[in-house]
Amino acid sequence: MNLEDLRALVAVAETGSLARAASRLNITQPAVTRRLQRLEAELNAQLLDREQKPARLTAAGEHAYREGVKVLSAADQFASALRSSQAKPPLRIGISSGIADSVLSVGIDAVRRTVPQAKLVVMVDWTERLVAKLAAQELDAVIGMRRGSAADMPELSLWHIASEEVVVVARADHPATGCIPLSSLAREAWVINPDGCGFRHLLDRALAATGHTLDISVELWGVDVQLSLVARGLGLGLVPARLVAASPWRDQLKVLDVSDFHARLAVWMIARRNIAPCTAHALARLEEAIVGELGPVAAAAE
Template identity: 30%
Template sequence: MNIPDLEAFVAVVETGSIVGASARLNLPDGEVRGEFRLGVMPYLSEAALSVPLDRLRAEFPQLTLRVTSGWSVRLVDQVTRSELDAAALCLPDGISPPEDLVGEDLGTQRVLLVAAPSLGVPKPASLAELSRFPWIMNESGCGFRAYLRQRFEAERLPFQVAIEALSADLRMSLVARGLGIGILTPSAFADSRWRDAVEVVEAVDFQPRVRAWMLHRPPAGRLAQPIAAFRDGLAQALALPGPFLA
């Protein structure tokens, strides 16, 4: 076995796939085939699973997509360990991804706080006033949920999660019924069938923001074009006009 063959063998073992090994070794190829292991965090799933995936399927019909959903911390770890080829995720504004990963910044977005008018949330509301209401959140493990809890606890205010629900549509339906305050991205709000039943809550001393990232290990190799296609499609899906765009 010569040195290039040995390097290829080691890359396959360490990355867990031929596609991942090709990306690491920056090997050229014609039509992109094989697997593209992609992680998407739940807050981006509504945007990521429409235009970006349609674009990937159209441009790379021979590419097999393996899409995994998970929280940001887990996705970062999976990309670092080459269990995923790339991941689309959000981090609280001001927090950057690990330096050993390629992080493509997709920009900052406001995270919208929404509630049914019947809940009686003040307009605008202070952080102290928001702490008096129940919240409808993703299940434990969500990085932004942890960020919210830390923000409230820093002010020695309670943060009550009344209901956990993974689906954004389910969370919005519960918010529309007046069961608590919810949070979601502007794109998810714009596409929600419940948007006319809720209102955006403005906070006077609390403006939660997240920054969307596309992460992958260097080098991207022959997955560079699929990663770029998905990144551009996601950026397009997130770029909503109007007051909700940061």
């Protein structure tokens, strides 16, 4: 059972609303909803009466809340005892540039809750460079986006924890309507991540298959800045779907329905083998936070 899902239930019960629970947990309200739905599916019980406004716990939800408080208390005591029994070296985490906007904040919050006294060192870079530092024991774990499988790195522990979908966005007054082929965008300029980004690689490959190349208007990191430039008409963007909905520029943008381009990359947790128990515990909480933010694993583009 995912402890972060239990924390969402407890937060809703104690604050009285999804919005206040999201504020307490420092996550989005949709992320709270996903965690509750996942917990309901695992317990095979309806925990929240959504017909009432605001939603209230059902009888099963009240019971799950009381038992969940006990479970979380025991887990926190276990983590505290584990932390106090071991030295606390820096926890060194690498996060792929392509997903830093999506998971950096929730990841840091999750690790801080688990190892509040430890120094946290976060490095943002390409996945391949981070993995090289991991192999050289300069990092403890990497959250990366990559193609391939765990068999590619037999010397490391890898597991697929989530997937991230990206969409093509344009200025709100862009003339494209309905479902369109990628080739119809071949002459468009793009505001996009620098070369080496997995999403950009997928777009490059898809355009090449139509006999075209990627025309770049602006190349830079940062989803917020990219969307602001797209809203001003500097080109099309390719960004995580979740971040478009949350963007302050969303009313000045529209998502294009591209029939033959669906980009989704696997998000992996990559760690050295035989890591310390305290580090393993922190990584488990980090994984739960990322899954809670991005949603469960889905098929990724090859």
